[in-house]
Amino acid sequence: MHTFPPQHRDDIPSLTIVVPCYNEEEVFAFCVAELKSLLKRAIEEKKITAQSHILFVDDGSRDKTWSLIKQAAQTDNLVHGIRLSRNRGHQIALMAGLSCAETNISVSIDADLQDDTACIPKMIEKYMEGNEIVYGVRSDRSSDSFFKRWSANSFYKLMEVMGIQQVANHADFRLLSRRALHSLLQFEEQNIYLRGMIPLLGYRSTQVFYARKERCAGESKYPFYKMLSLAIEGITSLTIKPLRLISLLGAFTCLISILISIFVVVQKFYGHVLLGWASVEISIFFLGGVQLLCLGVIGEYIGKIYMETKHRPKFFIQDKI
Template identity: 50%
Template structure:
């Protein structure tokens, strides 16, 4: 690893969706962090923060515009419609300037003081620095348990992930340019970034409660994002249903022998529908489940073949 000699410029990318309640505080804290690092000669004066409005329905964009006029650190992009967190984040990363880029959510649950530690690790020569949650005490038991179980499940499926890391990370310009080569529509950045292969390290921080507003990831979106992560990086579900199909076929084969044995060699054969209906329902359920999993992969192929733009920037400030 070669130490970085020149003072780098930093761009912080913050995707926003209906964040009017927390945004003024977010702008104040991130601006203060940038100013402090410039005073310490860890960043140069062209450093800034890019807020990406992901089609918000509240006054998020008006707040970004207002602060951009009075705060030299603040810049912003407004997407033409809501495209989802990952696309909004990618829009910011693709268009922001700077030698290094840090992505962080607007809700202030990720500790902004970890930004300095990330910059220090970059100065040591690391191209990627992951923000890793040391504690999740502010999460509910259900969210903490399911999140950690999900990371472990993906690891078992062969997906390379950093445990307890979301989208709080530093990327060097070199790493970002490599990331731009990934043109897939089905985005799961926390699975893509480890595949870049550059020198990386982690910085731990304590996760806080959301400063204001409501979570933009209800259970429905969390489940959809979880499915996205599995199907974008692992074909294990397809192999699983192949194995399941083999087991069901084996079970049906033994059922045939059992029915014939009872019919031919005993007087216990009772006319009824149970021995017919139960296997039919069981096999039918497995078939529908298998078709659903296969359909999920086919849908991803369909989305990729259309090659539609991931986002459209309507305004820039």
């Protein structure tokens, strides 16, 4: 099988930087200033066209985020904004922004500026070399707490065991070409986990590495319970391995039950009476817990099927500027 080198591009691309925002009034001024400076410099250096811009997506914020976006857009053509009718979560807000991008390439980045904006020119260079997807990947996690490092590593290992293709230490900082974005928007499911969906596109991709910075202002919008919820979303929306594991667990439990039954019959045949009240009680509670856990996993999948069959729109745009 032959592999072909990437085809270098000659035309200067237009760029949309998509920034989902939820209650980001404290960090917004820093974010817009840094991204505007980056865009102006890239335009002057002729790395991107003058039609490039930043697209802020207000995900139903309850603070002054939308008014700040409007104010910035009214004073600078580099700033655009859309406002969702209500809070829909980071992944859907990101999809809403990407669906409005009409440029050659789009880069998604969070408003907290923890991802290194200096990687964006490098991503553009990788695109010009012929790549359709460029992932921003953390080079190390030394700045994280022990618990965060442990939970993140456990998360990636669990995803790998479950058969989900994703790039380790990559969040949602990435570049997509217009072709890759058009393909992504053809996914119609309600349950979105972009880190696992984008590798499914199969286009030529590469990575750029960076060290993540501290959040410059405001509070993190991804506490532990939200990260756990995202992990469950990723597993149940991209793989059916948990259902297969339930089947294997059921088969293993049946095998153990058969062996115990044979043991009891043999013991009774030889006149040995097993009192075993405690072991019976433990078995009942154990099997009851296993059954409830299995029903919960099955219910999670059934709930997702239920939501998918409704074919509801993922979001509504209330305002655009």
